[in-house]
Amino acid sequence: MGVAQFLLIATVMLLGLFGVLVPGVPGTWLVWAAMLWWSLHERTDLAWILLASTTGLLLLTQVVVWQLPPRRFRGTGITRRTAAYAGAGAVLGFVLVPVVGAVPGFVGGIYLSERLRLGGHGQARASTRAVMRAAGTSVLVELFACLLIVGAWVGAVVAE
Template identity: 75%
Template sequence: MGVWQLLLVGLVMVLGLVGVLVPGVPGRWLVWAAMLWWSLHELSPAAWVLLVASTALLLVDQVVVWLLPPRRLRGTGITRRMAVFAGLGAVVGFVVLPVVGAIPGFIGGIYGTERLRLGGHGQAAASTREVMRAAGTSVLVELFACLVVAGAWLVAVLWT
């Protein structure tokens, strides 16, 4: 696979990760489609194993998100800025502490946004808990699964 195709696959994965944070964008499916495209062109046993594992992980992720309580976005104060900072926090956490760091990074991004908006620790912590109850958990679960898939792809590309 050429460098340009690898860059395009990586770009689609990044768009999928951003899409997880934007309502109405099929982020999970963009990440999976990028993995499918790469696997169909790579034609190695590792690529097929990653495709099967990614498919299974993303299907389990979808079931888990369906089982979580429905999102209650009204009245929680969730903004685009908060979603951006939460997503950036998850990505930074994922890089600093591979895989596991995405969770505290996501929550830290929400807390940081609320701390700037509200000014105090107590109010920011209470608001962060409310946001995580309302919508953060389902977004976090989906983002975490997509980060694992993208991270596995990146390791496979760098390994070969």
């Protein structure tokens, strides 16, 4: 696989991660499509195992998200800045404390954004809870699944 193709796959996966944070963008399916693209070009046992695992994980994720309350973005204080802080926190947490760090990083990013916006700890804490109840949990589930997939792909690429 050429460098250009590798960079395109990485870009689509990155867009998928950002897409999870944006309402209406099929971020999880962008990550899956990038994994499919990589698997079709690699054609190794590891590539097919990752594709099958990715498919299973994303289907399970969709079932879990469907069981959660519907996302309600309006009136909860969820801004683009909040989503950006939450996403950056999840990625940073995922890197610093592999896998499990994404959850506290995501919530911490929301808290930091709300603390900067509102000024006080009590208000930021209450706002963070409201955001997590309104949409944060379903976004976190999808983002966590996509981070696992991208992490597995990076591990597979490095192992080659």
